[in-house]
Amino acid sequence: MLSNQLKLLMIGCLLASSVVTCQDLGEDCVVKSNNRKGVCSYITDCKHVEYEFYHGFPFTSCGTLNGRKVVCCINPKSNQPKPTERTSTTTSGPLRVHKKKCLEYQSAIIESSKFSVGFEQEDIKTQNCLHKQVPLIVGGDNATAGEFPHMALLGYIIEKQVQWKCGGSLISEKFVLTAGHCLESFDFGNVTVVRLGELDYSTDLDKVRPEDINVLRRIPGPGYLGDLRYNDIALIELERIVKFTPSLRPACLPPIDGNYEKFIATGWGVTSFLGKDSTILQKVVLDWFSYDKCFKSYNTGTKELNQGIDSATQFCAGSEKEEKDACQGDSGGPMQIYYEGLYCMYKLIGVTSFGQSCATPGVPGVYTNIYYYLDWIEQTVWNVDLKGTEELLDVRNLK
Ligand SMILES: *[C@@H]1O[C@H](CO)[C@@H](O)[C@H](O)[C@H]1NC(C)=O
Numbered sequence: 578m579l580s581n582q583l584k585l586l587m588i589g590c591l592l593a594s595s596v597v598t599c600q601d602l603g604e605d606c607v608v609k610s611n612n613r614k615g616v617c618s619y620i621t622d623c624k625h626v627e628y629e630f631y632h633g634f635p636f637t638s639c640g641t642l643n644g645r646k647v648v649c650c651i652n653p654k655s656n657q658p659k660p661t662e663r664t665s666t667t668t669s670g671p672l673r674v675h676k677k678k679c680l681e682y683q684s685a686i687i688e689s690s691k692f693s694v695g696f697e698q699e700d701i702k703t704q705n706c707l708h709k710q711v712p713l714i715v716g717g718d719n720a721t722a723g724e725f726p727h728m729a730l731l732g733y734i735i736e737k738q739v740q741w742k743c744g745g746s747l748i749s750e751k752f753v754l755t756a757g758h759c760l761e762s763f764d765f766g767n768v769t770v771v772r773l774g775e776l777d778y779s780t781d782l783d784k785v786r787p788e789d790i791n792v793l794r795r796i797p798g799p800g801y802l803g804d805l806r807y808n809d810i811a812l813i814e815l816e817r818i819v820k821f822t823p824s825l826r827p828a829c830l831p832p833i834d835g836n837y838e839k840f841i842a843t844g845w846g847v848t849s850f851l852g853k854d855s856t857i858l859q860k861v862v863l864d865w866f867s868y869d870k871c872f873k874s875y876n877t878g879t880k881e882l883n884q885g886i887d888s889a890t891q892f893c894a895g896s897e898k899e900e901k902d903a904c905q906g907d908s909g910g911p912m913q914i915y916y917e918g919l920y921c922m923y924k925l926i927g928v929t930s931f932g933q934s935c936a937t938p939g940v941p942g943v944y945t946n947i948y949y950y951l952d953w954i955e956q957t958v959w960n961v962d963l964k965g966t967e968e969l970l971d972v973r974n975l976k
């Protein structure tokens with residue numbers, strides 16, 4: 578005989594849409610958008626689905642039970658360890674503006690299309706994530722169309738022609754994050770144009786639709802002095818707002834000063850220290866280097882680095898073994914990781930600043946630690962008044 582609960586579950590399934598496969602609470606299921614294993618749970622026990630539901634993202638339903646939605650959940654509350662005192666006090670609190678914006682920008686992967694069902698038109702929303710989250714073990718390789726939708730090329734006018742000489746990352750509708758030394762170069766002058774959504778800049782046949790936007794404002798990071806290699810960070814304000822698409826949209830900023838072992842560096846390799854140029858966007862996985870190792874590679878005697886590597890604002894990464902990978906990327910381009918817990922988003926960790934000699938295994942490149950400049954970025958990009966109060970949101974489940 579069917580229990581009351583199961584009867585109700587079956588009724589819920591009949592009422593739910595035809596695509597729903599009916600499953601019981603606690604049963605294994607597969608989340609359709611990313612093929613990850615989940616467990617059927619009440620939607621209120623599932624942070625990620627609550628989020629998806631709230632923002633109109635598709636989610637995988639298991640049916641309804643007792644009038645409550647049952648969904649396929651990757652990490653339901655009942656499976657989670659209780660937060661310890663320390664983590665709950667250090668990670669909850671007001672959600673910073675960059676994090677709020679990041680959640681907002683995630684909706685750029687949603688595409689709407691009209692679909693006719695008989696006489697009715699239905700608005701179908703589909704997620705269009707153009708990159709898979711792959712284990713960070715790959716060597717250098719060509720990126721694919723839309724895989725790094727925040728990547729920017731910075732252009733300088735040389736003999737009336739635009740030349741792409743630095744990289745950058747789109748972080749809002751109007752701002753690109755780059756290195757301080759990319760704003761103005763002795764040889765090429767000021768950066769004047771930014772190209773977004775590009776894959777291979779030698780051809781128009783690469784299935785992407787890049788956009789060139791003029792630079793409105795060049796804003797060096799706080800403390801950046803052109804002749805020293807510290808605070809090598811900058812923002813570029815674009816002349817107009819960018820319309821986001823799944824293949825052209827911002828990356829997120831780092832919410833914590835985390836310890837990361839591996840990063841993905843991306844760029845066209847267009848600046849001198851970064852080795853061979855490629856007209857196709859390149860990606861490479863690099864390892865974090867300890868400060869000890871980094872100090873050894875960069876002694877303090879040089880004029881431009883008179884205080885050595887600064888462990889608060891700079892970090893080092895590279896490749897111990899493979900020569901070819903030791904120094905790819907671009908000045909101003911991003912050092913990023915996949916955003917754990919935030920579907921289809923990247924988290925920027927560093928800005929490529931400088932290197933020593935290219936293709937020398939064991940010699941790391943130096944990156945500006947973005948986390949250190951968050952206040953300045955938020956003030957400049959989103960006009961945050963740091964003394965003002967922000968809307969309070971619980972961020973315990975958002976890393
Ligand atoms: C990258 O693409 C180019 C042009 O299509 C090709 O010649 C090259 O072999 C590719 N590189 C890799 C590592 O696949």
Ligand SMILES: *[C@@H]1O[C@H](CO)[C@@H](O)[C@H](O)[C@H]1NC(C)=O
Pocket residue numbers: 761766767795
């Ligand atoms: C670059 O822009 C600055 C103002 O932001 C200006 O003073 C400088 O002359 C420009 N440099 C070149 C080479 O045009």
